[in-house]
Amino acid sequence: MSKICFGIDVGGTTIKTGVFDSDCKLIQKDELLTRKEEGGSFILDDICAYINHTIKELGYNNSDVIGVGIGVPGPVVSDGTVLRCVNLGWDVFNITHKLSKMLDGIKVKASNDANVAALGEITSGGGRGYKDMVMVTLGTGVGGGVIIDGNIVNGSNGAAGEIGHMPIASFVTEQCTCGKTGCLEQVASATGIVKQADRYFAKNKVESKLVDIKNYTAKDVLDCAKGGDQAAKDIMKIVFDCLGNALANVASVVNPEAIVIGGGVSRAGQYLIDGIKESFERQAFLPCRNVQFKLAELGNDAGIYGGAAMAITMR
Amino acid sequence: MSKICFGIDVGGTTIKTGVFDSDCKLIQKDELLTRKEEGGSFILDDICAYINHTIKELGYNNSDVIGVGIGVPGPVVSDGTVLRCVNLGWDVFNITHKLSKMLDGIKVKASNDANVAALGEITSGGGRGYKDMVMVTLGTGVGGGVIIDGNIVNGSNGAAGEIGHMPIASFVTEQCTCGKTGCLEQVASATGIVKQADRYFAKNKVESKLVDIKNYTAKDVLDCAKGGDQAAKDIMKIVFDCLGNALANVASVVNPEAIVIGGGVSRAGQYLIDGIKESFERQAFLPCRNVQFKLAELGNDAGIYGGAAMAITMR
Numbered sequence: 180m181s182k183i184c185f186g187i188d189v190g191g192t193t194i195k196t197g198v199f200d201s202d203c204k205l206i207q208k209d210e211l212l213t214r215k216e217e218g219g220s221f222i223l224d225d226i227c228a229y230i231n232h233t234i235k236e237l238g239y240n241n242s243d244v245i246g247v248g249i250g251v252p253g254p255v256v257s258d259g260t261v262l263r264c265v266n267l268g269w270d271v272f273n274i275t276h277k278l279s280k281m282l283d284g285i286k287v288k289a290s291n292d293a294n295v296a297a298l299g300e301i302t303s304g305g306g307r308g309y310k311d312m313v314m315v316t317l318g319t320g321v322g323g324g325v326i327i328d329g330n331i332v333n334g335s336n337g338a339a340g341e342i343g344h345m346p347i348a349s350f351v352t353e354q355c356t357c358g359k360t361g362c363l364e365q366v367a368s369a370t371g372i373v374k375q376a377d378r379y380f381a382k383n384k385v386e387s388k389l390v391d392i393k394n395y396t397a398k399d400v401l402d403c404a405k406g407g408d409q410a411a412k413d414i415m416k417i418v419f420d421c422l423g424n425a426l427a428n429v430a431s432v433v434n435p436e437a438i439v440i441g442g443g444v445s446r447a448g449q450y451l452i453d454g455i456k457e458s459f460e461r462q463a464f465l466p467c468r469n470v471q472f473k474l475a476e477l478g479n480d481a482g483i484y485g486g487a488a489m490a491i492t493m494r
Numbered sequence: 495m496s497k498i499c500f501g502i503d504v505g506g507t508t509i510k511t512g513v514f515d516s517d518c519k520l521i522q523k524d525e526l527l528t529r530k531e532e533g534g535s536f537i538l539d540d541i542c543a544y545i546n547h548t549i550k551e552l553g554y555n556n557s558d559v560i561g562v563g564i565g566v567p568g569p570v571v572s573d574g575t576v577l578r579c580v581n582l583g584w585d586v587f588n589i590t591h592k593l594s595k596m597l598d599g600i601k602v603k604a605s606n607d608a609n610v611a612a613l614g615e616i617t618s619g620g621g622r623g624y625k626d627m628v629m630v631t632l633g634t635g636v637g638g639g640v641i642i643d644g645n646i647v648n649g650s651n652g653a654a655g656e657i658g659h660m661p662i663a664s665f666v667t668e669q670c671t672c673g674k675t676g677c678l679e680q681v682a683s684a685t686g687i688v689k690q691a692d693r694y695f696a697k698n699k700v701e702s703k704l705v706d707i708k709n710y711t712a713k714d715v716l717d718c719a720k721g722g723d724q725a726a727k728d729i730m731k732i733v734f735d736c737l738g739n740a741l742a743n744v745a746s747v748v749n750p751e752a753i754v755i756g757g758g759v760s761r762a763g764q765y766l767i768d769g770i771k772e773s774f775e776r777q778a779f780l781p782c783r784n785v786q787f788k789l790a791e792l793g794n795d796a797g798i799y800g801g802a803a804m805a806i807t808m809r
Contacts (some may be wrong), residue, residue, distance in 0.1 A: 211559060254781055311650045332642055334749020335626045336781050344779035345746045346739055357779055424661055428743040431660045434649025464567055464659035464672055466651050
């Protein structure tokens with residue numbers, strides 16, 4: 180009987196869990212509700228109960244478990260110390276030591292959820308076959324993860340890969356959720372795209388299919404742009420310019436082989452990739468320009484795949 | 495008798511060499527002329543002759559040599575393949591394999607010279623005691639090196655740390671040496687600072703001590719700014735804004751503990767550090783903002799120290 184490992188992705192609403200074999204093949208996946216009561220103090224108990232139950236249910240023993248890889252929605256430094264998770268009510272503590280102790284010594288490794296998702300995409304998703312990769316998640320916000328030589332870069336405060344808060348868009352004067360102004364997220368997230376469209380139509384009195392859509396979304400902007408609507412194309416040009424600028428900066432720092440684009444906005448597919456690529460290649464330093472742009476493939480499962488990959492490669 | 499290693503820094507004019515003990519303490523240093531004739535084909539011969547001669551001269555055998563770490567002025571990928579060095583006339587080849595063979599099997603490790611200098615500063619200079627560090631060199635150009643967990647990040651084309659060509663300064667419309675416009679280097683290098691001063695005085699007819707200096711240099715701009723000259727302070731504000739923006743971007747990607755500033759411009763000392771730090775802290779994402787800014791300490795010896803560190807930590 181081969182060995183197994185667990186990939187756990189703790190979110191603000193649910194905890195996604197996966198059991199994998201030693202080749203990172205998914206055996207089964209489940210979902211638990213995230214109990215945020217009492218400072219999130221039930222969350223690790225619930226995860227342990229699930230893991231212990233699943234080990235038995237599948238007919239394994241603790242000694243058959245390679246390890247547990249866990250992603251959490253907050254900064255985690257390389258030794259496993261969580262530097263607070265506001266969403267969960269967690270304060271500073273070492274999650275790998277604590278969870279490992281609760282699991283009778285099963286090895287645990289932890290990182291920030293965006294970093295773990297990036298690891299999932301490079302081992303089992305859109306970044307397969309690469310060693311140096313950056314993942315950018317375009318969703319409600321803009322997140323990211325940096326993988327060097329197959330390993331997650333956590334950063335000294337667990338904040339590596341926080342590409343969404345690069346100061347890129349000096350034309351944005353409103354305040355970002357982070358307190359600054361001009362962050363990439365304010366232009367390139369789903370919310371940001373809508374805001375840029377609002378700004379565009381406030382300045383330019385032009386005809387556009389978008390104007391007829393009440394409460395248009397980022398998807399509407401992208402669909403209209405794909406359909407040839409000039410205003411929507413102009414809006415996406417602004418978004419692509421900022422994304423290309425940010426990714427050219429990223430490439431100057433770590434010179435990745437591949438950049439994987441994920442998150443809800445990435446459902447726009449090849450149109451999005453083409454727009455980002457054109458802008459990136461215009462702005463990136465020549466020796467860093469040879470980057471493969473790929474769409475993420477694992478969707479919401481990236482975190483559990485990345486957790487499993489962390490467990491398998493744990494030293 | 496303890497073991498030794500060599501740190502070699504190949505430049506366009508001279509090759510700096512250092513013999514170190516196994517604790518990275520400098521035993522002696524020398525300099526060879528860089529013979530660029532015939533496509534730089536004599537350079538490795540000269541390095542080998544120097545190493546073989548020095549081993550004997552100091553009374554050691556090949557088996558006493560831990561290894562050789564070498565920095566070259568061009569992109570090098572992790573396996574030791576040099577992707578051309580225009581300055582030296584070198585084409586694509588694996589320098590570690592070639593040099594190791596020429597040295598009867600002594601182990602060799604190679605990287606780009608800016609990366610090796612960064613490693614030197616983190617092991618023996620201004621970055622001592624840190625694990626995650628970025629070095630920025632403000633000289634004729636702007637270069638850099640990224641160290642994660644004590645190791646050089648080379649990047650997929652050996653172009654990691656090329657911070658000088660980040661697209662930062664959209665107000666610069668002239669072409670950079672790299673072919674793009676708006677690179678950090680066009681504002682923050684010694685040449686860039688002078689250009690920004692020229693641009694400032696072309697736009698603003700103001701009094702300044704600088705105007706009276708014929709062919710003022712970056713040092714003149716910095717000295718006048720330190721002395722309270724308002725125009726020089728305004729010019730340095732532009733430079734600091736761009737540097738802070740670039741380093742805030744860097745911090746969003748790798749979240750370093752420390753940023754070490756080197757190169758000729760860094761002789762401006764604490765004034766420069768204070769200016770960069772203020773601008774950085776204004777623009778960096780809060781979780782990445784806690785960065786120690788340090789001055790480089792090793793000057794032109796950073797490359798040989800970094801070479802020795804590469805040799806000692808070689809796997």
